[in-house]
Amino acid sequence: MLLDLGVTSGTSLNVVRLSGLAQKLGFHCLWIGEDIHARRDVFTLASTALLQTSKIKVGIGITSPLIRNVSSIARASVTLTEIGGDDRFILGLGVGGLQDLAKLGVSVDKPDVLLRDAVDLLRRMWRGETITFKSGHFKLEHYYTRYGLGYHVPIFLGVRGPKLLELAGEIADGVIISGPKKYLRKAIGLVKKGIGRSENPKKAFRFVVWVPTILTERKLDVNLVKKSVAFVLTDTPRNVLEMAELNIDRVERIKQAFERLGLARASRLVTDELIQETAMHGSPQQLCKAFESLENLGADEVVFGPPYGVNKERAIVRLSRAWRSHV
Amino acid sequence: MNFGLGLNVNETIREIVKKCIHAEQLGLDYVWVADAPAQRYALIVASAVAASTKKLHVGVGLLSPFLYTPEQIANGFSMLVEAYGSRFELCIGPGDRNQLRRVGVSLFHPQGIANYILDSKREIEKGFAKKTSKARFGSELKVQEC
Numbered sequence: 103m104l105l106d107l108g109v110t111s112g113t114s115l116n117v118v119r120l121s122g123l124a125q126k127l128g129f130h131c132l133w134i135g136e137d138i139h140a141r142r143d144v145f146t147l148a149s150t151a152l153l154q155t156s157k158i159k160v161g162i163g164i165t166s167p168l169i170r171n172v173s174s175i176a177r178a179s180v181t182l183t184e185i186g187g188d189d190r191f192i193l194g195l196g197v198g199g200l201q202d203l204a205k206l207g208v209s210v211d212k213p214d215v216l217l218r219d220a221v222d223l224l225r226r227m228w229r230g231e232t233i234t235f236k237s238g239h240f241k242l243e244h245y246y247t248r249y250g251l252g253y254h255v256p257i258f259l260g261v262r263g264p265k266l267l268e269l270a271g272e273i274a275d276g277v278i279i280s281g282p283k284k285y286l287r288k289a290i291g292l293v294k295k296g297i298g299r300s301e302n303p304k305k306a307f308r309f310v311v312w313v314p315t316i317l318t319e320r321k322l323d324v325n326l327v328k329k330s331v332a333f334v335l336t337d338t339p340r341n342v343l344e345m346a347e348l349n350i351d352r353v354e355r356i357k358q359a360f361e362r363l364g365l366a367r368a369s370r371l372v373t374d375e376l377i378q379e380t381a382m383h384g385s386p387q388q389l390c391k392a393f394e395s396l397e398n399l400g401a402d403e404v405v406f407g408p409p410y411g412v413n414k415e416r417a418i419v420r421l422s423r424a425w426r427s428h429v
Numbered sequence: 430m431n432f433g434l435g436l437n438v439n440e441t442i443r444e445i446v447k448k449c450i451h452a453e454q455l456g457l458d459y460v461w462v463a464d465a466p467a468q469r470y471a472l473i474v475a476s477a478v479a480a481s482t483k484k485l486h487v488g489v490g491l492l493s494p495f496l497y498t499p500e501q502i503a504n505g506f507s508m509l510v511e512a513y514g515s516r517f518e519l520c521i522g523p524g525d526r527n528q529l530r531r532v533g534v535s536l537f538h539p540q541g542i543a544n545y546i547l548d549s550k551r552e553i554e555k556g557f558a559k560k561t562s563k564a565r566f567g568s569e570l571k572v573q574e575c
Binding site for chain 2: 117118140143145150172173182242
């Protein structure tokens with residue numbers, strides 16, 4: 103199993119330096135999540151990361167066709183593939199975070215239709231087809247591209263609901279999944295079901311697992327773990343909570359506390375059980391063992407993502423070293 | 430008077446970057462990267478140009494606020510300035526009506542196209558200043574409307 107590093111476009115870290123550091127430390131891929139209202143554009147950030155490095159893969163995990171024109175996603179992806187060379191760029195596509203979309207007043211009735219159409223249109227654009235297409239989300243009229251064609255851009259879907267997980271297996275090159283541990287097991291099963299239904303059930307497919315991971319050095323660091331868990335749970339849909347067999351009443355109370363009183367107060371309601379199920383935390387060695395358990399579930403790559411630890415860069419360096427010794 | 434070069438973004442990135450390095454060696458002041466719905470993504474091309482040059486100013490545009498939100502445009506420049514310093518210029522405008530129609534974008538705004546472009550310009554400048562001041566790096570960005 104491979105170790106990836108995850109950041110978001112809103113990270114406080116110096117991303118120019120971090121890209122080089124990630125490569126130097128031996129991470130397989132740098133995943134960049136899009137915080138919609140953050141101060142950096144996710145495509146420009148990915149281009150900077152690719153230009154600062156030569157080997158590490160760079161993936162966007164994820165952007166949404168609900169907030170960008172699908173033609174813009176297509177040409178940005180090809181331009182990034184051209185810059186990176188050697189299949190270094192991966193496009194992560196999804197519907198988007200519940201809270202972000204709600205803030206933008208965006209809703210989606212049929213996310214499976216949205217993503218199926220988006221993936222199909224992107225691949226047709228990259229093949230150089232002239233496209234006329236109309237649906238509830240997309241409208242293209244005699245559209246064709248003039249930029250470099252012939253590049254293969256892997257598409258990974260970052261999805262959570264059962265229908266979308268199966269869709270990822272069916273149409274994508276990989277999946278980025280995130281959620282509580284019991285959920286992950288079921289989610290991987292659903293994706294495999296989708297792969298079985300795809301045109302090529304033997305296709306190379308990657309399972310990427312991105313779970314909040316915190317390297318704790320002192321007892322006080324547990325507060326960071328609780329905040330992270332509270333934040334993740336507030337953005338978790340009910341069907342995922344049900345699949346994860348979590349105490350839904352407790353999670354609802356956390357969501358309400360988050361909306362009314364803020365993250366710090368909401369985090370006080372996070373129980374040990376919720377922490378165990380939702381996040382990975384501990385010493386570098388304990389985290390390496392936790393990653394190994396994800397490999398047993400079927401993960402090909404695990405993402406060490408925010409909040410990392412109290413001292414972010416130090417945590418990234420320590421964990422990568424521990425992982426190298428571990429494997 | 431400054432002197433610059435308009436880039437042909439239908440060429441490969443390698444060709445574009447090669448020309449920009451040559452332009453800088455010849456002492457040109459800036460290059461402009463065009464953007465259109467059927468061409469390479471201008472902000473990424475600008476990033477590749479800036480990464481391979483040291484002083485050359487890079488203009489991007491025309492970017493249409495009908496295709497990108499003002500926040501997306503501000504975020505793009507915030508990242509460029511963070512990585513390569515304050516040497517970027519932006520030109521915004523409605524864009525080509527026919528090309529935008531092909532990607533499902535209509536050049537219509539209830540307040541009128543010109544008003545929307547001017548509002549977007551203000552929003553981009555405000556957003557860029559806010560985002561870059563938070564990050565504590567240089568925050569100069571020239572925005573022109575076309």
